[in-house]
Amino acid sequence: MKISKLIATHHAIIQQARLANLAQAYITLRRCAERVHRARLCGLVNLRQPDAAEGRMWASLTALEGSQSVIEEHFCDEELMEFADAMAFARGIELLDITFRIEALMPEFVHPLEAQLKQAGVDFDLEGESPAIHGDSFHSPVSDHRRGGTPK
Template identity: 45%
Template sequence: MNIHHLLHQRDMLLRQARLANVAYAYQRLGEFAARISRARLCGAVAICPGDPAGEQPWPGMAALEGSQAVIEEHFLDEELVELTDILAFLGEDVRTDRLTLRLEDLADRYLPRLRAELLAAGVTPANTLPASEDSSSRLERP
């Protein structure tokens, strides 16, 4: 492969990389939302950026309503790092600011926008919640 050919393909490769990241974010956020739904987690939480020089160098989630122990029981540190990375990809400033959201609103807040982008690109996303948990019609079926 020569450099001219590679440069010619650059735009297409960037579009495909973005689309792959959108698909990954859609899938993983759907999995997080399904877990939240199964465990009947609800209430406001704050996703806090990590402090590399402090006690917790990785992002964390603090319960603003309900029990912090329940949050810690359902989300590993690695998963919170991944969630923070996904939210940063979606334009949330979670690396420097605290993001407040309701757990039960995670799917409604992010999945429709991701689904729309996938559909616009000709990709039919799979439903992210099992049918028994999707009775509220949060996600449209293709």
């Protein structure tokens, strides 16, 4: 392969990678929002990415209103990591630390991502199904393993 060809395709490759990351963030946040809706979760929450400098090795989702145990019932550690990473990418924030109403996840975070993808000409061919994308642990309404537990 010639360097001139690589340089000529550089922009298209970068754009394609950005769209792929945007699509992954959209799917992750949509599944999370659907889970929140099914469980009728509501209230103010704080979502934070891991920060080794602060001794926080896992993402955290803290209920600022309502019950923390109800939040923990619905999300395991790995799912929170994916959730926090998707939110950070969607918002363009490094070391995410964001407070929001969990019931507003769909209109405030998922719908704007959907609009960006549609504007870029992305076809939503997974609409009617719950897509099982490799590496995405948001595959069931309630995870088989809980925070601090051991996966089966």
